[in-house]
Structure formats: C-alpha cells, structure tokens
Amino acid sequence: MSTGIELISLTKKFPDLTAVDNINLKIRKGHLFGFLGPNGAGKSTTINMLSTVLKPTSGTANILGYDLIHDSQKIKSLIGVCPQEIVMYDYLTARENIELIARLHKIPKSEYKEHIDELLGKMKLLDRANSLVKGFSGGMKRRINVLMAVIHNPEIIFFDEPTAGLDPQSRRVVWDFIKDFEKDNKTIILTTHNMEEADDLSDNIAIIDHGKIIAEGSPQQLKGEHGKGDIIEFRVFNHSLEEREKIVSFLNGNSDILWAKSLGKERIVFNAYDGLRNISHFYELLDQQFKIKMQDLVIRQNTLEDVFIDLTGRNLRD
Ligand SMILES: Nc1ncnc2c1ncn2[C@@H]1O[C@H](COP(=O)(O)OP(=O)(O)O)[C@@H](O)[C@H]1O
Numbered sequence: 183m184s185t186g187i188e189l190i191s192l193t194k195k196f197p198d199l200t201a202v203d204n205i206n207l208k209i210r211k212g213h214l215f216g217f218l219g220p221n222g223a224g225k226s227t228t229i230n231m232l233s234t235v236l237k238p239t240s241g242t243a244n245i246l247g248y249d250l251i252h253d254s255q256k257i258k259s260l261i262g263v264c265p266q267e268i269v270m271y272d273y274l275t276a277r278e279n280i281e282l283i284a285r286l287h288k289i290p291k292s293e294y295k296e297h298i299d300e301l302l303g304k305m306k307l308l309d310r311a312n313s314l315v316k317g318f319s320g321g322m323k324r325r326i327n328v329l330m331a332v333i334h335n336p337e338i339i340f341f342d343e344p345t346a347g348l349d350p351q352s353r354r355v356v357w358d359f360i361k362d363f364e365k366d367n368k369t370i371i372l373t374t375h376n377m378e379e380a381d382d383l384s385d386n387i388a389i390i391d392h393g394k395i396i397a398e399g400s401p402q403q404l405k406g407e408h409g410k411g412d413i414i415e416f417r418v419f420n421h422s423l424e425e426r427e428k429i430v431s432f433l434n435g436n437s438d439i440l441w442a443k444s445l446g447k448e449r450i451v452f453n454a455y456d457g458l459r460n461i462s463h464f465y466e467l468l469d470q471q472f473k474i475k476m477q478d479l480v481i482r483q484n485t486l487e488d489v490f491i492d493l494t495g496r497n498l499r500d
C-alpha cells in the first residue's frame with residue numbers, strides 16, 4: 183500500500199491530561215480514513231497536529247514524504263482543513279469568503295472564478311453565492327466552510343466533524359461532496375462521533391478513546407471482529423441496578439451470547455449468535471429465570487456503535 187500519512191508516536195499533553203497518547207498509524211494515500219470516537223477522545227487534537235495548527239509534545243508524522251515538525255511549510259501547501267468550529271467572515275458574501283482563501287493560496291483569478299461556481303453548485307448554494315453569509319443557517323455556513331477548505335485543490339483534506347449539528351439534508355449534501363473527492367484520488371481524513379457517517383464514508387477507521395486507538399480496520403472488519411451476532415436490546419422496568427447486573431451476568435454465561443451489558447437506567451443489550459432466529463428462546467429463558475418479559479424489544483444487525491460498546495462498555499454519545 184502507498185502510505186499517505188504516517189503517525190509516529192504522536193503525542194499531545196495538556197497540563198491536566200494527555201489528549202493524544204502515543205499514536206502510531208498508517209493512513210493510505212487516496213483513501214478516506216475516519217477517526218471515530220466520543221467527545222473528548224482526542225480527534226480534533228490529532229487533526230490539529232497533523233494540519234500543523236498545534237505542535238506535538240512528542241512524536242511526529244510523515245505526510246506525503248514530509249516531516250510534520252521540519253517541513254511544516256511544505257505540508258501547509260499540500261493540505262486543506264475544515265475545522266470543527268466554523269470560521270468565516272459574516273460581512274462577506276459566500277463567494278467572497280471562498281475567494282479570500284483562493285487569494286491567500288495565490289491562485290490566479292482566472293483559475294478560481296469558474297471553480298468557485300462549480301463548487302457552490304455541488305453544495306447547492308449557487309443561488310446564494312452573492313448573499314452575505316451573516317444570514318446563513320448553520321448548515322449553509324458549514325457547507326461554505328467545507329468549500330473554503332478545498333478551493334486550492336489540496337492533496338490531503340482534513341474534515342473535523344463536518345456534519346456535526348447539520349440537518350439531514352445538509353448532511354447528505356456534505357457526504358456526497360466528500361465522497362466525490364475520494365474519486366479524485368485525494369487522501370481524506372474525517373473525524374466524527376457519528377457511527378453512520380464513519381461507516382458510510384470510510385475505507386478504514388481508527389476508533390479512538392481517551393487519546394488512544396483501541397481498534398483499527400475497515401468498518402466491515404471491525405463489525406465482524408467485535409460482535410459477530412445480532413444485537414438484542416430490551417427494557418426491564420422496576421429493577422434495581424443489582425438485579426439488572428444479575429440478569430447481565432446470567433446472559434454472559436450463555437454460550438450463544440458473545441456479550442451482554444446494561445445500558446442507561448433500564449436497558450439491557452446483548453449480542454447473540456443467530457439472535458434473530460432464537461429470540462423466542464431468549465424470551466422464554468429470561469421469563470423462566472427472572473420472571474421478566476423483555477419489553478420494547480429491538481433486534482438489529484451489529485453497527486459501529488456496538489463495536490464501540492463492545493470495546494469500552496460505553497455508548498459513543500455517553
Ligand atoms: N487547548 C487545550 N487545553 C487543554 N485541554 C484541551 C485543549 N484542547 C483539548 N483539550 C482536552 O483534550 C481532550 C481531547 O480534546 P479533543 O481533541 O478536542 O477531543 P475530540 O475532538 O475527540 O472531541 C479533551 O479532554 C479536551 O478537553
């Protein structure tokens with residue numbers, strides 16, 4: 183494989199905590215790589231170091247053959263960054279905000295003029311090109327922000343939570359836009375705490391938690407390795423934590439069950455081989471053993487959320 187980015191013992195310590203803890207990782211050129219993890223996992227800190235915004239405490243990265251610490255100027259010219267916080271000038275129009283970035287990159291006007299229209303069209307914002315962004319919705323601003331990150335046609339693009347807080351329609355537009363970039367053989371790094379986004383878009387994923395990578399692979403691989411069965415979730419009402427723990431440990435002792443956990447105040451979730459087919463068996467088993475009826479029963483195929491639960495015992499959103 184051709185490596186686009188290699189993180190080498192990359193570490194960032196803040197006075198109170200280690201936000202990124204000795205990460206080693208190879209990211210393939212021309213692919214879309216996702217960092218999936220809950221809030222505070224260290225995703226933005228990682229992206230900020232790779233995009234030369236933040237200095238690592240130790241370690242480094244190699245980006246298309248250039249060293250993060252020693253060749254940061256060169257790296258700046260190869261990358262585009264769409265930061266988590268929206269950055270733009272309210273009193274410029276959509277077009278002017280993008281033009282400003284094009285000029286900072288010293289792109290001749292003849293080159294960027296039509297390109298901006300094409301990009302605005304892809305983001306379904308061409309009809310608002312000449313409006314001040316001041317009146318734009320969050321979703322529209324986010325879409326402009328994405329365009330500002332890519333106007334200079336970078337080889338590597340970092341998208342930090344590109345769809346956080348977006349309405350479903352804007353999210354779809356941004357996803358399609360990002361997918362299009364991959365066709366151009368660009369290397370794309372995306373962070374998200376949205377498991378559908380990570381699953382839909384990424385060729386490979388690193389699941390990050392407390393600054394460490396806890397699993398890595400394609401979405402398919404991860405879902406296969408962690409939780410091969412179906413996920414069964416149900417509620418039990420009026421049971422103490424202790425009673426629920428008893429049920430969980432009983433389920434964990436069943437050879438058809440890969441894992442069982444209690445979630446929130448009244449839910450229990452478990453992963454069982456062939457769970458869909460055997461659901462009546464589990465229903466009866468719990469009725470016999472604990473006199474409980476599974477309520478609000480949900481059965482579904484394994485997702486990346488389940489992979490995360492399997493690895494950490496927590497929800498991505500907890
Ligand atoms: N400038 C900073 N100073 C101190 N702590 C920080 C700073 N930036 C981030 N952190 C902390 O580092 C951890 C990782 O943050 P971040 O990388 O933003 O996580 P994520 O993007 O995954 O939500 C968090 O605990 C956060 O509070």
Ligand SMILES: [Mg+2]
Pocket residue numbers: 225226227266342343
């Ligand atoms: Mg972040």
